[in-house]
Amino acid sequence: MNFWKMFFASLAGSIIAIFGVGLILIMLFAVALGSSIAGAMDGGGETNKVVKKNSVLEISLDAPIVERGLGDSPAFNFAALTGESGTIGLNDILSGLRAAATDDKIEGVYLNLSGASGGFSAITDIRDELVKFKESGKWMVAYSEGYSQGGYYLASAADEVYMYPTGGMELNGLNAELMFYKDMLEKVGVEIQILRGPNNKYKSAVEPYFRNSMSDESRLQYQELLDDLWTIMADDISVSRGITTDQINNIADSMLIRVAVNAKELKLIDDLKYGDEVTAILKGKLSLEADDDINFINLADYKGNKQYDSEISEEVAVVYAVGAIESGEGDDATIGSDRIAEALRNARLDENTKAIVLRVNSPGGSALASDVIWRETQLIKEAQIPFVVSMSDLAASGGYYIACGADRILASEATITGSIGVFGMLPNAQNLLENKIGVHTDRVGTNANGNIGIFSPLNETQYEAIEESISGIYDDFTSLVAQGRGMTQDAVKEVAGGRVWSGTDAIEAGLVDEIGTLERAKEIAAEMAGLADYNVKNYPKLKDPLEELLKELGVEVRLESIAAELGVDAATIKEINSLIKERNAFSVQARMPYSLKIN
Numbered sequence: 001m002n003f004w005k006m007f008f009a010s011l012a013g014s015i016i017a018i019f020g021v022g023l024i025l026i027m028l029f030a031v032a033l034g035s036s037i038a039g040a041m042d043g044g045g046e047t048n049k050v051v052k053k054n055s056v057l058e059i060s061l062d063a064p065i066v067e068r069g070l071g072d073s074p075a076f077n078f079a080a081l082t083g084e085s086g087t088i089g090l091n092d093i094l095s096g097l098r099a100a101a102t103d104d105k106i107e108g109v110y111l112n113l114s115g116a117s118g119g120f121s122a123i124t125d126i127r128d129e130l131v132k133f134k135e136s137g138k139w140m141v142a143y144s145e146g147y148s149q150g151g152y153y154l155a156s157a158a159d160e161v162y163m164y165p166t167g168g169m170e171l172n173g174l175n176a177e178l179m180f181y182k183d184m185l186e187k188v189g190v191e192i193q194i195l196r197g198p199n200n201k202y203k204s205a206v207e208p209y210f211r212n213s214m215s216d217e218s219r220l221q222y223q224e225l226l227d228d229l230w231t232i233m234a235d236d237i238s239v240s241r242g243i244t245t246d247q248i249n250n251i252a253d254s255m256l257i258r259v260a261v262n263a264k265e266l267k268l269i270d271d272l273k274y275g276d277e278v279t280a281i282l283k284g285k286l287s288l289e290a291d292d293d294i295n296f297i298n299l300a301d302y303k304g305n306k307q308y309d310s311e312i313s314e315e316v317a318v319v320y321a322v323g324a325i326e327s328g329e330g331d332d333a334t335i336g337s338d339r340i341a342e343a344l345r346n347a348r349l350d351e352n353t354k355a356i357v358l359r360v361n362s363p364g365g366s367a368l369a370s371d372v373i374w375r376e377t378q379l380i381k382e383a384q385i386p387f388v389v390s391m392s393d394l395a396a397s398g399g400y401y402i403a404c405g406a407d408r409i410l411a412s413e414a415t416i417t418g419s420i421g422v423f424g425m426l427p428n429a430q431n432l433l434e435n436k437i438g439v440h441t442d443r444v445g446t447n448a449n450g451n452i453g454i455f456s457p458l459n460e461t462q463y464e465a466i467e468e469s470i471s472g473i474y475d476d477f478t479s480l481v482a483q484g485r486g487m488t489q490d491a492v493k494e495v496a497g498g499r500v501w502s503g504t505d506a507i508e509a510g511l512v513d514e515i516g517t518l519e520r521a522k523e524i525a526a527e528m529a530g531l532a533d534y535n536v537k538n539y540p541k542l543k544d545p546l547e548e549l550l551k552e553l554g555v556e557v558r559l560e561s562i563a564a565e566l567g568v569d570a571a572t573i574k575e576i577n578s579l580i581k582e583r584n585a586f587s588v589q590a591r592m593p594y595s596l597k598i599n
Helices: 002-042 078-082 090-102 120-134 149-155 182-188 204-209 216-241 245-254 260-265 275-285 337-349 367-382 430-436 460-485 489-495 503-508 518-529 545-580
Strands: 055-059 106-112 139-147 160-169 191-195 295-298 315-322 334-336 353-362 364-366 387-396 408-411 416-418 424-428 500-502 535-539 589-591
Touching: 055 090, 090 106, 090 120, 090 518, 106 120, 106 275, 120 139, 120 149, 120 216, 120 387, 139 149, 139 275, 149 216, 160 260, 160 275, 182 204, 191 204, 191 460, 204 216, 216 245, 216 500, 216 503, 315 334, 315 337, 315 518, 334 337, 334 367, 337 353, 337 367, 337 535, 353 518, 364 367, 367 387, 367 460, 387 518, 408 503, 408 518, 416 503, 424 460, 460 489, 500 503
Parallel strands: 055 106, 055 295, 106 139, 139 160, 315 353, 315 535, 353 387, 387 408, 387 416
Antiparallel strands: 191 424, 364 589, 416 500
C-alpha cells in the first residue's frame, strides 16, 4: 500500500513539474516576444526610450544594488515576468550619471528615494558621482516620504532636500550586531573543532562557535572600522548641508529627529513638502506650465552611455569577481574558481586586450580556490599586461588573496579589506548522535587516521597535522602578499593576523595604493598600457537567466525557498551551502571574520 502511495505521489509530482516548466517556458516566450514587438515599434529593435529635450533623470534606488547591471545579459525580461524590480547595476548608475552630466537633453536629477540597498562602498561611490554631477551646473532635487540613514546620506548631496510633512528620518550612527552560537551548539550536542593557526588572533570568523561575545581583538577592529565609516558619512553630510560634524554626532547621540519638523530645524532638509508641491518645484525649474507633464526618464531606460566603438581595437578588460569564493563554476553572485580563472585567462589571451582590471567584491572563501584565481593573475603579469585591481565593498581575506599580485590596487575609503588569515572548522556530532538522538556509529579501517569526519573528535595527531597545514597556508598567503606589495613578510604579518581595515587605513598599512573608483582603475590601466582611447570589455559573460531558472527547478530551489523565508539571514544559508559544496572534505577557508551587517 505504501509503495503505491509513493508511486502515485512521485508520478503526480513529475506531472506538476513538467507542467510548471512548460508554463514557465510559454510565459518566457510571451515576454520575450512582447519585448521584441515593443522594440520594433521604437525602431530598429531597440527598447530604449528616446530622451526628449527638457528631461529629468529620475533615480529611485528601490532594488538591491549589484556590481554589474544586466545590460549585456540575454534578453528575457524577468522583471516584467515576475513583477519584481530586479536589481540595479552600480556600473549603470555611475555611467548614467556621468552621461547625464554632459547630455544637453537632461536638465537635472530627481532623487526619489527613501533608502538604498547596497554596500557602504557602493553608496559612497554613488554619492561621489552625484556630487560630481552638480559640477556640470545642472540642478539636483531630493524628495522622500521618509529617509533611512543610507537614503538620507545620498539625498544630502542634492541642492535641495525635501521630505513629506509627516515623514521620518534616521540618523542614529552605525551599529554592527553579531550572532554567537556556542550555547546553542552545546545544547544540541555539536562541538565545532576550531583550527586557525597561532597568528590569527583577529581572524574572528570562528568566534561565534566557541564564544558568546566578541574578543577584545575583534571588538577593536570593528570599532575602528565603524568609526572610519561613520566619519566618512558625517564629513560628507557636513560639507553638503553646512553643519558641523559635532552637530551631526549630537543629533545621533540624542536622537534629536523625533518628528518631521526636527529635520528642518536641524538643517538636515530644506523644507517639508507634499508630493504635488515638489512636482510644482520641478516644473518651475523646467519652465513648464502647471498642467504640463514632466519628461522623467529612469536609469533603466536612460542609455546615454558611451557605446562600443567598432573602429577601436584596443580594449581594457574588466573582470568582475563578486561573492564568496568557492571551487567550481560559481555564478553571477558567487566567485567560482573555474569561471573567474577562465575569464582572466580569456582576457589575457585576447589579442585586443591591452590592460586588465579585476573588480573585487568578496568576503573571501576557499583558500584553494583563491590560489587558483591568484595563479591566473600572475600569468597576466608574466605576459606583461598591465593589471589593476579595483576594490568595492569587500576585498577581504580570499578577496585580498586574489588581488594582492596586481600592479596597482585601488579601493574606496569605505572598502573593507585585509583580513589576511586562514582558518578551518570541523564539526563533531558524536555527542548529538549518541546522547541526544540515540544513534551510534562504529568503524573499521586500514590506518590510524582514516576516520577524520563529523562523527568523532580529532585526535592529537590529526589536530596537529591540520593546524600545521593551516599555518603553512597562512605563511604562503603572507608570502604572496609580501611578493605582490613589495614588502617584507614580517611587515605583512604586522598588518595581517586576520585583521580587517578600511580602505583609508589599508593605504597606511601598505595593502592599497590609492583611493579610487572602478572608473579611475580603468584610466590607470589604460595609462599603463599607453592607450589614448579604448573600448571596455566585461568578463565573465553573464549567466543565461533561462538556464539558471531551469537549474533552480531542481535541488537548488529548496535553498532559495528556505532563504526566502529567512529574509536577511539568506546570505548565511548560502554561505553554509557554499561550504558544503567544497570539493575537499576539509576545506581551509580565507574568509571575512564575520558576515557583518552594518545598520
